[in-house]
Amino acid sequence: MLTLEVVASFLTPVAVNRILHHLETGGEDAIIRPWFWILTFFTGLVATTLTSGRYFFVVLRLLAQVQSTLTQLIFEHALRIRLKADGGISADKKENSKDKGGTVTLTETGATAGDESARASASSEATLGEGPSSSAERGTETSSKGRSGKTTTAAGRKDSSMIGKINNLISTDINSLEAGKNFILVVWYTPLQIAVSIVFLYAVLGWSALVGVGTMIIMLFIPGFISKYSHNLQVKKMAKSDARVGVISEVMGSAIRMVKLFGWERRISERIDQKRQEELHALRRFRVLSLVSTIVNNLIPLMTMVVTFTTYALAMKGELTASRVFSSMTVFQTLQGHFRGCTLCIPWCIQAKVGLDRITDFLHKTELLDSYAESTQEQNTLSVSPNPDIIGIREASFAWDSEQAANVTPGSSWRSFKLCVENEVVFKRGHINLIIGPTGCGKTSLLMALLGEMHYLPMGPDSYVNLPREGGVAYHAQESWVLNETIRNNILFGSPLEQERYDKVLWQCALERDLSLFDAGDQTEVGERGVTLSGGQKARITLARAIYSKAEILLLDDVLAALDVHTAQSIAEECLQGDLVQGRTVILVVSPIVPLVLSASK
Ligand SMILES: Nc1ncnc2c1ncn2[C@@H]1O[C@H](COP(=O)(O)OP(=O)(O)O)[C@@H](O)[C@H]1O
Ligand SMILES: [Mg+2]
Incomplete structure (x- = not known):
């Protein structure tokens, strides 16, 4: 031409x-x-x-x-990235490694899960024992966490660097x-x-x-x-x-x-x-x-x-x-x-x-989730669970960074956290399972490990990590979030509206009073362009989204943290013991203080 x-x-x-x-x-x-x-x-x-x-x-x-x-490729790829604390692109790694000298080095933490210990009456409770050096770690790493435990420095950095990068790629680089x-x-x-x-x-x-x-x-x-x-x-x-x-x-x-x-x-x-x-x-x-x-x-x-x-x-x-x-x-x-x-x-x-x-x-250079990464030898053994219906982990450790996981020498890396499950953690199907532990001990990481977001390192021949997904899995992240949408759409999240179930969810999540304060009720727009919600309201909307979904397994990370005692209590009674949760498997993360406060206020 x-x-x-x-x-x-x-x-x-x-x-x-x-x-x-x-x-x-x-x-x-x-x-x-x-x-x-x-x-x-x-x-x-x-x-x-x-x-x-x-x-x-x-x-x-x-x-x-x-x-x-x-x-489309970039968006699809973004879904497969392991969202760890650093950006994951080589340039960032370089920056980080430069920082090494200055930052406090965190040694490996063995947050060991005791095997199915301490069962509460209706719920089985897997308690996370505190690792030998985790108190030191907490002092440095999570001291910036407020009581609400919402914003970890790690998460903040992860979000801004990765989201900024993807934004840049989509807007500037593709236009260039x-x-x-x-x-x-x-x-x-x-x-x-x-x-x-x-x-x-x-x-x-x-x-x-x-x-x-x-x-x-x-x-x-x-x-x-x-x-x-x-x-x-x-x-x-x-x-x-x-x-x-x-x-x-x-x-x-x-x-x-x-x-x-x-x-x-x-x-x-x-x-x-x-x-x-x-x-x-x-x-x-x-x-x-x-x-x-x-x-x-x-x-x-x-x-x-x-x-x-x-x-x-x-x-x-x-x-x-x-x-x-x-x-x-x-x-x-x-x-x-x-x-x-x-x-x-x-x-x-x-x-x-x-x-x-x-x-x-x-x-090419971002680190992918295990299931998308080119499989290495150890990953060939991924998830050979004896029973595909089991939710649990046996004899495995998990790291946020696959490179670190390969060569963890204490003191060598700027930020290394390893979750070790020495025996077996099995969550009971159809019940509420509590994960209790101090901040920074790896509760969120345990959920992430189950979800396959962390790098899996088997420690024995019988190791497995399993989370059956056929019945659906709903995950309530520690940092609750809402879309730029009406409250109703935020809760439905694409599912069809079933009025009765929806009303029940609103009531059980103690949202009715909040909605009555808005002129437009559940049609109020929230998010960046809409009404600003309080942390507790956001957390309850996020919880309502999980409860409303038909998922069989609910992973709820610190849902009660942002709530005041009365609301927390009402949610614990109405929602977690309510009929919508009945029969579903709930893995609930709570800080040790929550049960104390709840029982004290009774
Ligand atoms: N996305 C992440 N990337 C890298 N490291 C992380 C990430 N999330 C948590 N960690 C590490 O895992 C450790 C345990 O954190 P976390 O599981 O959030 O504890 P908890 O939920 O019990 O407060 C932290 O010290 C942190 O360094
Ligand atoms: Mg957490």
Whole structure:
């Protein structure tokens, strides 16, 4: 297609040349009649337009396909990533390893689960014994946890780095591919066009054409320098604008009362004025430079032609006929356009390549969940449970980082936590199972291990980890979250509405009173754009979502932590002992304080 376009674009200058030649010589020695050249002229223009239209159609369609495929690929990949505390991309690892010296090194913790100990009357309770060094760990790692136990530093960092990265990939890097869509122009079309142009010019003007092309190449460095300089100026100008806007928003945002009280108006306005003057100065320089750049750009073809034609006329003693001048003028114009296009296109292509590399890195270098990672020897034994209905773990340890898991030497890693189950932990089907332990001892990790989010390391021949998923699994994360949706949709979460069940859920999760406070009831929008909910309300909506779901197994991580004693008690009585939970398997994580508080308040 592009080759065709190159050929088509040369039909016009050739036709111009021949027609003018025909006029000059009055048609002597002409084999082909002028109407043919007029037709060629017309065909050339039409063909160029058609081919370039077709080219853009194909390229843009391809671009849209590639972008949507990559977007989907990134989202799909994001679901398979192990969400551990660090970003998981090599760059982050490097950063982290640099940090090693500075951070407190956490030694391996053996949070050992006692085997099915201490059963409460209706519920079996698997108590997590505290490992030898976990108190030290708690002191450093989880000291930032508030009573609510909601925000661990690890989770915060994990979220921001990974979500930020994925956001960036989707928005910036995928868009940067658009800049590179014309890379085929740089590698094929432009070189071909330039080569044909030079051949044409050489045929028409002899070696003086080469002088012209040389002049053009040399002169093209000038706009290059100018644009580099103007880029710097632009950066400076932006910095000045930022400074001015910064001052204004600082004053208007928070300090305006101070300014008024202390009578600082004059001084502040002078300060802003000074910043504005600096900005204007930078802006003026930038504009002048743009002007120079435009002038130079327009001068280049003129200079080139002057040089070429002078060389042709004076040095080569050739005769400058109209056919030579006009046909070569068009070609010089195209040639210059191509050189310019090239200088613009190459940085864009590089930018696109960088974006593509980042996406490739993300797809290849993030650590995946065990079930998606290429299986290593030890993982071949994954989950050979004696009974597929069992929920539990036997003789296995779990790590957040597969690399760390491979070579855990105490004190060597910046953050290593290992969950060890020395005997067997089996959760009772159809009952409420409690996991109790101090913060940081690995309760959440135990749930994660069951869910397959942690790296599994079997410790014996009979090791297994099993969580049957046929009946569905509902997971209430420690950090409760709501979608940007109505409360009702947040609870239904895609399931069909069954009014009776829904009302029961609202009542059992003690949400009725909260809903009566909103004008729109359960149609109130929550989330980022909607009403802001309290931590307890969010936690109960998240709990309601899990209870409403028909999943057979409920993993509830610290549901009671964000609630006040009365609400917690009502949930423990109405919801956890209610009919909706009856018969389902609940694995409930609670901090040791909760049962105490609940029983004390009775
Ligand atoms: N997503 C994660 N990535 C890496 N390490 C984690 C992650 N979540 C928890 N940990 C580690 O696991 C340890 C136990 O945390 P956690 O299981 O959340 O305890 P608990 O739920 O009992 O408070 C912490 O010390 C922390 O370092
Ligand atoms: Mg936890």
